[in-house]
Amino acid sequence: MDPAGRSAVVDLIAVLVAVTAGEPRVMTLDGGRALPSGPFELAHRSLQSGLRDWVEQQTHHPLGYVEQLYTFADRDRGAGPAAARVISISYLGLTREEVGRDSAQGWRSWYDYFPWEDWRSGPPAVIEKVVAPALTVWAETGSAERRHRVALAFGLGGNPWNEDLTLQRYELLYEAGLVAEAQQPRADEQGSGVPGRAMLADHRRILATGIARLRAKIKYRPVVFELMPPMFTLLQLQRCVEALGGRLVHKQNFRRLVEQQELVEETGETAAETLGRPAKLFRFRHAVEVERAIAGTKLPLIRS
Secondary structure, three states, rough: OOOOOEEEEEEEEEEEEEEEEEEEEEOOOOOOEEEEEEEEEOOOOHHHHHHHHHHHHHHOOOOOEEEEEEEEOOOOOOOOOOOEEEEEEEEEOOOOOOOOHHHHHHHHEHHHHOOHOOOEEEHHHHHHHHHHHHHHHHHHOHHHHHHHOOOOOOOOOOOOOOHHHHHHHHEEEEEEEEHHHHHOOHHHHOOOOOOOOOOOOHHHHHHHHHHHHHHOOOOOOOOOHHHOOOOEEEHHHHHHHHHHHOOOOOOHHHHHHHHOOEEEEEEEEEEOOOOOOEEEEEEEEOHHHHHHHHHOOOOOOOOO
Protein backbone atom coordinates (compact mmCIF):
# COMPACT_ATOMS: atom_id res chain seq x y z
CA MET A 1 0.00 0.00 0.00
CA ASP A 2 1.36 3.46 -0.94
CA PRO A 3 1.72 6.43 1.50
CA ALA A 4 -1.71 7.73 0.46
CA GLY A 5 -3.31 4.51 1.71
CA ARG A 6 -4.20 3.18 -1.72
CA SER A 7 -3.58 -0.45 -2.66
CA ALA A 8 -1.16 -1.39 -5.42
CA VAL A 9 -1.92 -3.77 -8.29
CA VAL A 10 0.72 -5.47 -10.43
CA ASP A 11 -0.45 -5.58 -14.05
CA LEU A 12 1.31 -7.62 -16.76
CA ILE A 13 1.02 -6.04 -20.21
CA ALA A 14 2.13 -7.48 -23.56
CA VAL A 15 3.23 -5.62 -26.67
CA LEU A 16 2.71 -8.51 -29.08
CA VAL A 17 4.13 -7.66 -32.53
CA ALA A 18 3.79 -9.29 -35.95
CA VAL A 19 4.55 -8.07 -39.47
CA THR A 20 1.87 -8.95 -42.02
CA ALA A 21 1.98 -7.93 -45.70
CA GLY A 22 4.69 -5.40 -44.96
CA GLU A 23 2.83 -3.74 -42.08
CA PRO A 24 3.88 -3.79 -38.41
CA ARG A 25 0.90 -5.02 -36.40
CA VAL A 26 0.20 -5.14 -32.70
CA MET A 27 -2.33 -7.32 -30.89
CA THR A 28 -5.04 -5.25 -29.17
CA LEU A 29 -8.25 -5.77 -27.22
CA ASP A 30 -11.32 -3.65 -26.48
CA GLY A 31 -11.73 -2.39 -30.03
CA GLY A 32 -8.08 -1.44 -30.35
CA ARG A 33 -7.99 0.58 -27.13
CA ALA A 34 -5.92 -1.77 -24.98
CA LEU A 35 -3.00 -4.17 -25.04
CA PRO A 36 -3.44 -7.72 -23.69
CA SER A 37 -2.98 -7.53 -19.92
CA GLY A 38 -3.94 -9.06 -16.61
CA PRO A 39 -2.95 -9.05 -12.95
CA PHE A 40 -0.03 -11.07 -11.65
CA GLU A 41 -1.41 -13.79 -9.39
CA LEU A 42 0.27 -15.86 -6.69
CA ALA A 43 -0.58 -19.01 -8.65
CA HIS A 44 1.72 -17.87 -11.48
CA ARG A 45 5.15 -19.50 -11.34
CA SER A 46 6.84 -16.31 -12.56
CA LEU A 47 6.02 -12.94 -14.08
CA GLN A 48 6.65 -14.24 -17.59
CA SER A 49 4.55 -17.37 -17.08
CA GLY A 50 1.76 -15.14 -15.77
CA LEU A 51 2.01 -12.98 -18.86
CA ARG A 52 1.88 -16.00 -21.16
CA ASP A 53 -1.20 -17.28 -19.37
CA TRP A 54 -3.06 -13.98 -19.70
CA VAL A 55 -2.13 -13.42 -23.34
CA GLU A 56 -3.15 -16.92 -24.38
CA GLN A 57 -6.43 -16.64 -22.49
CA GLN A 58 -7.32 -13.26 -23.97
CA THR A 59 -6.05 -13.65 -27.53
CA HIS A 60 -5.96 -17.46 -28.02
CA HIS A 61 -2.50 -16.79 -29.46
CA PRO A 62 0.56 -18.55 -27.95
CA LEU A 63 3.61 -16.41 -27.26
CA GLY A 64 6.99 -17.21 -28.76
CA TYR A 65 9.91 -14.85 -28.17
CA VAL A 66 9.37 -12.65 -25.09
CA GLU A 67 11.52 -10.13 -23.25
CA GLN A 68 10.74 -7.71 -20.45
CA LEU A 69 10.42 -4.07 -21.50
CA TYR A 70 9.96 -1.75 -18.57
CA THR A 71 8.09 -1.27 -15.31
CA PHE A 72 5.72 1.71 -15.19
CA ALA A 73 4.55 2.98 -11.79
CA ASP A 74 4.02 6.73 -12.24
CA ARG A 75 1.62 7.97 -9.57
CA ASP A 76 0.32 10.88 -11.65
CA ARG A 77 -0.63 8.80 -14.72
CA GLY A 78 -3.21 6.50 -13.16
CA ALA A 79 -6.98 6.52 -13.43
CA GLY A 80 -7.51 9.02 -10.63
CA PRO A 81 -6.49 9.96 -7.09
CA ALA A 82 -8.80 7.39 -5.48
CA ALA A 83 -7.81 4.52 -7.77
CA ALA A 84 -5.45 1.75 -6.78
CA ARG A 85 -1.82 2.36 -7.65
CA VAL A 86 -1.06 0.29 -10.76
CA ILE A 87 2.42 -1.09 -11.35
CA SER A 88 2.58 -2.12 -14.99
CA ILE A 89 5.28 -4.61 -15.97
CA SER A 90 5.47 -4.67 -19.74
CA TYR A 91 6.83 -7.29 -22.12
CA LEU A 92 7.68 -7.37 -25.82
CA GLY A 93 6.62 -10.48 -27.70
CA LEU A 94 7.38 -11.33 -31.33
CA THR A 95 5.21 -13.71 -33.31
CA ARG A 96 3.50 -14.28 -36.66
CA GLU A 97 -0.10 -13.32 -37.25
CA GLU A 98 -2.09 -16.40 -38.15
CA VAL A 99 -4.78 -15.66 -40.72
CA GLY A 100 -8.12 -17.17 -39.86
CA ARG A 101 -7.80 -17.07 -36.07
CA ASP A 102 -10.61 -15.48 -34.08
CA SER A 103 -8.04 -13.08 -32.62
CA ALA A 104 -7.21 -11.65 -36.07
CA GLN A 105 -9.64 -8.79 -35.55
CA GLY A 106 -7.41 -7.59 -32.70
CA TRP A 107 -4.35 -6.99 -34.88
CA ARG A 108 -3.85 -3.34 -35.82
CA SER A 109 -1.08 -1.38 -37.51
CA TRP A 110 1.02 0.41 -34.93
CA TYR A 111 1.03 3.42 -37.27
CA ASP A 112 -2.68 3.85 -36.48
CA TYR A 113 -1.46 4.95 -33.05
CA PHE A 114 1.67 6.81 -34.16
CA PRO A 115 1.09 8.15 -37.71
CA TRP A 116 4.10 10.47 -37.43
CA GLU A 117 6.43 7.44 -37.13
CA ASP A 118 6.01 6.07 -40.68
CA TRP A 119 8.62 7.63 -42.98
CA ARG A 120 8.61 4.94 -45.67
CA SER A 121 7.02 7.36 -48.15
CA GLY A 122 8.92 10.38 -46.91
CA PRO A 123 8.18 12.79 -44.03
CA PRO A 124 4.57 12.23 -42.87
CA ALA A 125 2.33 15.19 -43.71
CA VAL A 126 0.95 15.15 -40.16
CA ILE A 127 4.27 16.41 -38.80
CA GLU A 128 4.39 19.53 -40.98
CA LYS A 129 0.67 20.26 -40.84
CA VAL A 130 -0.20 19.42 -37.23
CA VAL A 131 2.57 18.19 -34.96
CA ALA A 132 5.31 20.74 -35.66
CA PRO A 133 3.05 23.84 -35.43
CA ALA A 134 1.42 22.65 -32.19
CA LEU A 135 4.70 21.69 -30.56
CA THR A 136 6.36 24.91 -31.69
CA VAL A 137 3.69 26.97 -29.94
CA TRP A 138 4.09 24.89 -26.80
CA ALA A 139 7.91 24.98 -26.90
CA GLU A 140 8.03 28.76 -27.28
CA THR A 141 6.29 29.15 -23.92
CA GLY A 142 9.04 27.18 -22.21
CA SER A 143 12.81 27.10 -21.90
CA ALA A 144 15.48 26.72 -24.54
CA GLU A 145 15.90 23.14 -23.32
CA ARG A 146 12.26 22.42 -24.22
CA ARG A 147 12.71 23.82 -27.72
CA HIS A 148 15.85 21.74 -28.16
CA ARG A 149 14.01 18.54 -27.10
CA VAL A 150 11.25 19.18 -29.64
CA ALA A 151 13.69 19.89 -32.48
CA LEU A 152 15.81 16.85 -31.70
CA ALA A 153 12.92 14.41 -31.24
CA PHE A 154 10.95 15.40 -34.35
CA GLY A 155 13.85 16.22 -36.67
CA LEU A 156 13.08 19.94 -36.83
CA GLY A 157 15.46 22.83 -37.43
CA GLY A 158 17.88 20.79 -39.52
CA ASN A 159 18.10 17.87 -37.10
CA PRO A 160 17.94 14.36 -38.62
CA TRP A 161 15.02 12.04 -37.90
CA ASN A 162 15.98 9.33 -35.42
CA GLU A 163 13.57 6.40 -35.63
CA ASP A 164 14.64 5.13 -32.19
CA LEU A 165 13.07 8.10 -30.34
CA THR A 166 9.49 6.84 -30.55
CA LEU A 167 8.93 6.99 -26.79
CA GLN A 168 10.51 10.43 -26.43
CA ARG A 169 8.23 11.80 -29.15
CA TYR A 170 5.10 10.41 -27.51
CA GLU A 171 6.19 11.71 -24.11
CA LEU A 172 6.69 15.20 -25.56
CA LEU A 173 3.20 15.15 -27.06
CA TYR A 174 1.83 13.95 -23.73
CA GLU A 175 3.69 16.67 -21.83
CA ALA A 176 2.35 19.26 -24.26
CA GLY A 177 -1.20 17.99 -23.76
CA LEU A 178 -1.55 17.09 -27.43
CA VAL A 179 -2.66 13.47 -27.03
CA ALA A 180 -5.94 12.31 -25.56
CA GLU A 181 -4.28 10.32 -22.78
CA ALA A 182 -2.87 13.51 -21.25
CA GLN A 183 -6.42 14.52 -20.19
CA GLN A 184 -5.44 18.15 -20.21
CA PRO A 185 -7.76 20.89 -21.43
CA ARG A 186 -5.01 22.64 -23.39
CA ALA A 187 -5.35 20.45 -26.49
CA ASP A 188 -9.14 20.77 -26.56
CA GLU A 189 -9.07 24.51 -25.98
CA GLN A 190 -6.60 25.14 -28.78
CA GLY A 191 -8.03 22.45 -31.05
CA SER A 192 -4.47 21.24 -31.60
CA GLY A 193 -4.68 17.58 -30.61
CA VAL A 194 -2.66 15.40 -32.98
CA PRO A 195 -4.10 12.47 -34.99
CA GLY A 196 -3.51 8.94 -33.73
CA ARG A 197 -5.70 6.32 -32.08
CA ALA A 198 -5.78 6.73 -28.29
CA MET A 199 -5.52 3.87 -25.81
CA LEU A 200 -6.63 3.25 -22.25
CA ALA A 201 -4.48 4.36 -19.32
CA ASP A 202 -0.80 4.21 -20.30
CA HIS A 203 -1.10 1.50 -22.95
CA ARG A 204 -0.03 3.77 -25.83
CA ARG A 205 3.02 4.80 -23.82
CA ILE A 206 3.87 1.14 -23.31
CA LEU A 207 3.36 0.47 -27.03
CA ALA A 208 5.75 3.34 -27.83
CA THR A 209 8.30 1.74 -25.50
CA GLY A 210 7.97 -1.56 -27.35
CA ILE A 211 8.38 0.08 -30.76
CA ALA A 212 11.48 1.96 -29.63
CA ARG A 213 13.02 -1.21 -28.14
CA LEU A 214 12.38 -3.26 -31.28
CA ARG A 215 13.65 -0.55 -33.62
CA ALA A 216 16.89 -0.35 -31.69
CA LYS A 217 17.21 -4.11 -31.31
CA ILE A 218 17.00 -4.98 -35.02
CA LYS A 219 20.22 -3.00 -35.48
CA TYR A 220 22.30 -5.34 -33.35
CA ARG A 221 20.31 -8.59 -33.02
CA PRO A 222 18.56 -10.52 -35.83
CA VAL A 223 15.29 -10.76 -33.90
CA VAL A 224 13.48 -9.85 -37.13
CA PHE A 225 13.64 -13.54 -38.02
CA GLU A 226 11.17 -14.23 -35.22
CA LEU A 227 8.64 -12.38 -37.39
CA MET A 228 9.39 -14.14 -40.67
CA PRO A 229 7.81 -17.33 -42.06
CA PRO A 230 10.03 -20.44 -42.30
CA MET A 231 10.92 -19.53 -45.90
CA PHE A 232 11.05 -16.02 -47.35
CA THR A 233 12.57 -13.93 -50.11
CA LEU A 234 15.17 -11.27 -49.41
CA LEU A 235 12.66 -8.66 -50.54
CA GLN A 236 10.20 -9.88 -47.90
CA LEU A 237 12.93 -9.67 -45.28
CA GLN A 238 13.78 -6.13 -46.41
CA ARG A 239 10.13 -5.06 -46.29
CA CYS A 240 9.84 -6.44 -42.76
CA VAL A 241 12.83 -4.40 -41.56
CA GLU A 242 11.46 -1.29 -43.30
CA ALA A 243 8.05 -1.78 -41.73
CA LEU A 244 9.51 -1.97 -38.23
CA GLY A 245 11.92 0.93 -38.65
CA GLY A 246 9.53 3.16 -40.57
CA ARG A 247 12.35 3.93 -43.03
CA LEU A 248 13.36 2.54 -46.41
CA VAL A 249 16.68 0.75 -46.71
CA HIS A 250 19.16 0.63 -49.57
CA LYS A 251 18.38 -2.65 -51.34
CA GLN A 252 21.88 -3.64 -52.45
CA ASN A 253 23.56 -2.61 -49.20
CA PHE A 254 20.94 -4.49 -47.23
CA ARG A 255 21.45 -7.69 -49.21
CA ARG A 256 25.22 -7.34 -48.96
CA LEU A 257 25.00 -7.15 -45.17
CA VAL A 258 22.73 -10.17 -44.97
CA GLU A 259 25.16 -12.18 -47.11
CA GLN A 260 28.29 -10.96 -45.29
CA GLN A 261 26.91 -11.96 -41.92
CA GLU A 262 25.74 -15.33 -43.25
CA LEU A 263 22.35 -14.94 -41.59
CA VAL A 264 20.41 -16.88 -44.21
CA GLU A 265 20.81 -19.84 -46.51
CA GLU A 266 19.10 -20.77 -49.75
CA THR A 267 16.39 -23.42 -49.64
CA GLY A 268 16.67 -24.36 -53.31
CA GLU A 269 13.11 -23.22 -53.92
CA THR A 270 11.69 -20.08 -55.53
CA ALA A 271 8.63 -17.89 -55.17
CA ALA A 272 6.87 -15.77 -57.78
CA GLU A 273 7.41 -12.06 -57.15
CA THR A 274 5.11 -9.36 -58.47
CA LEU A 275 7.58 -8.38 -61.19
CA GLY A 276 10.46 -10.12 -62.86
CA ARG A 277 11.73 -13.67 -62.54
CA PRO A 278 10.96 -15.97 -59.58
CA ALA A 279 12.88 -15.01 -56.44
CA LYS A 280 15.00 -17.40 -54.40
CA LEU A 281 13.59 -18.52 -51.07
CA PHE A 282 15.79 -18.37 -48.00
CA ARG A 283 15.59 -19.51 -44.41
CA PHE A 284 17.25 -18.37 -41.23
CA ARG A 285 20.57 -20.20 -40.78
CA HIS A 286 20.10 -22.20 -37.58
CA ALA A 287 23.75 -21.94 -36.57
CA VAL A 288 23.21 -18.20 -36.12
CA GLU A 289 20.83 -18.94 -33.23
CA VAL A 290 23.89 -19.84 -31.15
CA GLU A 291 26.26 -17.33 -32.72
CA ARG A 292 23.90 -14.37 -32.26
CA ALA A 293 23.83 -14.91 -28.49
CA ILE A 294 27.61 -14.60 -28.38
CA ALA A 295 28.70 -12.28 -31.19
CA GLY A 296 25.69 -10.01 -31.59
CA THR A 297 24.91 -10.44 -35.27
CA LYS A 298 22.64 -7.77 -36.67
CA LEU A 299 20.27 -6.59 -39.35
CA PRO A 300 20.91 -2.86 -39.24
CA LEU A 301 18.51 -0.32 -40.68
CA ILE A 302 20.41 1.27 -43.55
CA ARG A 303 18.72 4.34 -44.99
CA SER A 304 18.38 4.76 -48.70
